[in-house]
Amino acid sequence: MRIATWNVNSLPARLPRLLEWLALTEPDVVCLQETKIADDAFPTAELADLGYESVGHGQGQWNGVAVLSRFGLVDVVRGMPGDPGWPDGSVLEARTVAATCGPVRVRSVYVPNGRSPQDPHYEYKLRWLAALRPVVAAEASGPLPYAVMGDFNVAPTDADVWDPAAFVGATHVTEPERAAVADLVTGGLTDVQPRIVKGQPFTYWDYRAGMFHKGMGMRIDLVLANAALAGVVRDAWVDRDARKGKGPSDHAPVVLDLDLDSAGPVA
């Protein structure tokens, strides 16, 4: 079984690349982030043509998450209890959705960016991660192999950014953000490490200034797996090819191969 997570930076803009990538890579389960598409516009039919059942949880212009599955989709949960909302609790953004796909349960997350440590959005980011913690803890202790995966907008360690000196005073690397992600991991989750390719663990490279081809990236797309899932990971890698060429997302997919093949795709 192959599972993946990918921040596509607009599903409408990325649909041709996504469909091409699905046909080439043949993942069984995919968590998407930054779909930037309303649910009534979600490309359900195009994905079904490739054998994927899908659930989008979106709001149009910003944010948006989804789960695609060749193993069916059950027990779908949009959002999460305790979501702090932005700019206040009266507005909940579309940043997480969970589903069971055959033998595994997954939760796709798009953690708030934070903008800068002085910005109110940064406090929102920390509140959002705090709300995620009990949700993930409950799901991870369930009966199924489980992973919360997506764009966490946090680089867990200095090794996860191309130059720690370049990030002094910036979000994604501050102690409170890292502590919030470490809190998610505490209690049994594993931050599944992708294979190092070209000396890099990165999953994101800014579009500007040729940062991708200069190797100036960050590992902010994470797969946090419970023991039942982490124990069956055969391989994990960042699909850098998806960051190349014409019209890429600024993120590359993280792909995991699992020794969980018995269920087989749903026809």
Place this chain on the structure above:
DNA sequence: ATGCCTTTCCCAGAAAGA
């Protein structure tokens, strides 16, 4: 060459991303 930012609103340029 892995290649110099992209996407959204929608038609102008600002906001957001990280």
